Amino acid sequence: MNSAAGTAGTPVPFLKGHGTENDFVIIPDPDGVLDLPAGTVARLCDRRAGIGGDGLLRVVRSAAHPEARSMAGEAEWFMDYRNADGSVAEMCGNGVRVFARYLQRAGLAGADGLAVATRAGVRRVRLAGDGGVTVHMGAAKLPGGTETDVTVTVGERSWPALNVDMGNPHAVAFVDDLAHAGDLYTAPAVAPAAAYPEGVNVEFAVGRGPRHVALRVYERGSGETRSCGTGACAVMVAAARRDGADPAADGTPVTYTVDVPGGRLVITEHPDGGVEMTGPAVIVAEGTIDPGLLTLPEG
Numbered sequence: 105m106n107s108a109a110g111t112a113g114t115p116v117p118f119l120k121g122h123g124t125e126n127d128f129v130i131i132p133d134p135d136g137v138l139d140l141p142a143g144t145v146a147r148l149c150d151r152r153a154g155i156g157g158d159g160l161l162r163v164v165r166s167a168a169h170p171e172a173r174s175m176a177g178e179a180e181w182f183m184d185y186r187n188a189d190g191s192v193a194e195m196c197g198n199g200v201r202v203f204a205r206y207l208q209r210a211g212l213a214g215a216d217g218l219a220v221a222t223r224a225g226v227r228r229v230r231l232a233g234d235g236g237v238t239v240h241m242g243a244a245k246l247p248g249g250t251e252t253d254v255t256v257t258v259g260e261r262s263w264p265a266l267n268v269d270m271g272n273p274h275a276v277a278f279v280d281d282l283a284h285a286g287d288l289y290t291a292p293a294v295a296p297a298a299a300y301p302e303g304v305n306v307e308f309a310v311g312r313g314p315r316h317v318a319l320r321v322y323e324r325g326s327g328e329t330r331s332c333g334t335g336a337c338a339v340m341v342a343a344a345r346r347d348g349a350d351p352a353a354d355g356t357p358v359t360y361t362v363d364v365p366g367g368r369l370v371i372t373e374h375p376d377g378g379v380e381m382t383g384p385a386v387i388v389a390e391g392t393i394d395p396g397l398l399t400l401p402e403g
Contacts (some may be wrong), residue, residue, distance in 0.1 A: 115392035118148075119206060120155060123198030123237075123385045125330035125366025129157040130206050130387075136168035142190025144398055149188040154397065158329045159196060160186045161203050172221045179219035179226045181207060187325025195224035195271035197333015201237040201385035204229040209387055224271025237385045241334070243377035244341040245269040247299070256306055257293040258286045265294070265306075266342045270379070273304045274338035278346065282310055285320050288328035305332060309339045317343045318363040330366030337379050340371040351375045 116138070119130040129148050131138065140162060149157045162184035166172035172182035183203045185196045200220055207213040207220075208231055217230040228240040245268070248254070252264035256277040261284055263277040275294050279285065285292070285308040292306045303324040312318050319339050321332040340360045344350065349358045351373050359372040369383040 113395055115395060116398060117390070118155065118393050119387055119390040120157070121202040121205060121385065121387040122366075123201045123331065123333065124364050124369060124383055126196075126198035126332060126364075127157045127330075128199055128202050129155050129160045130163065130202070131160060132163045132206075132210070134163065134165050134168070136164045138162070140186070142186075145186045145190035146188065147397060148393070149190075155393070158188055158323070158326050159193070159199060160188075161196075161199055161206075162186070163203065163206060166221045171223060175221040175226055179221035181212070181218070182221040185222070187323070188327075189325045191325040192223070193272060193325065195222050195227075195334055197239060197241060197270070197335075197337060197381055198331055198383070198385075199333070200227050200229060200239050201333070201381075201383060202387075204231060204237055204239075205385040205387055222271070235384055235386075236382050238380055238382040239333070241337050241379040241381050242271060244337065244373070244379055246341075246345075250345050254299050255295045256308075257295070258284065266345070267299055268338035268341055270334040270337050272334055273300050273302065274307060274335055275300070275304050276307045276309060276338050276342040278342075279308050279310060282308055282318065282320050284308070285322075288320065288322045291322055291324070305335050305338075307332070307335045307339050309343065311343075312361075312363060315343075315347075315359065316361045316363075320365065331364040331369075333369070333381055333383070336362040336364060336369045337371055337381055341373060341379065344373060352377055 148154045164182045166176035166182040230238045248267045254265045256265045265275040265277040268274045306322045309319045321335045355375045362369045372380045
């Protein structure tokens with residue numbers, strides 16, 4: 105690959121977008137020529153010294169990226185997602201919506217939607233005229249079954265939590281008060297550690313009414329964020345099981361409203377196991393990055 109700035113001294117275009125205030129730096133790189141090491145991504149996501157974001161979305165043609173070439177026949181575009189600390193992540197639900205909104209803005213998305221390749225597989229997206237974006241998130245997996253099989257601890261409080269895999273790992277704990285999650289400046293303790301060898305996103309959830317829940321989330325590699333799409337899906341599935349609903353068993357879809365600090369998502373689980381998430385996605389700015397920001401020494 106070439107240097108992060110592409111041709112030496114040439115500014116690199118970027119956009120900024122968010123989905124329920126989960127915000128991202130967007131870097132169009134269709135031919136996959138940019139080298140974005142972890143330190144560079146962290147600088148770009150820095151809210152004081154960079155552009156600022158919970159993560160970075162690099163827009164690459166699937167055929168041009170070694171991790172996505174096998175999906176190129178199904179999805180032209182690959183979402184190369186990085187956490188704010190520069191670490192690679194499998195999936196980001198809010199990120200997929202913002203990624204699709206960028207493709208629509210750039211004239212690269214069809215009127216009937218599109219498919220997006222991710223490290224968790226291909227996700228299909230529909231863009232509505234009212235600004236909403238619906239993503240087919242795939243099926244949730246419960247590695248430990250429907251019993252709470254892990255424990256989350258913050259300070260003196262501990263809760264049983266459900267292990268939910270939405271293409272990336274989650275521990276969902278139901279609490280009496282979202283304030284009990286603490287300041288979430290540091291990652292909550294999760295045991296056993298062997299349940300999550302690659303780290304975990306931790307959701308704290310409370311009930312708000314029939315089929316209505318709210319959450320706070322600590323995202324691995326980013327800290328507390330205003331929203332987490334895959335986390336909201338994980339909470340929805342955990343809430344449905346807690347409430348005795350299982351579409352695969354009873355054949356009836358179930359829909360929950362999920363409130364996050366940055367807004368509201370509507371999530372449906374279908375009898376075939378598929379989970380659909382609908383929420384907003386907005387592009388708020390675009391510009392160019394000074395190549396000097398991309399070529400500072402690592403460390």
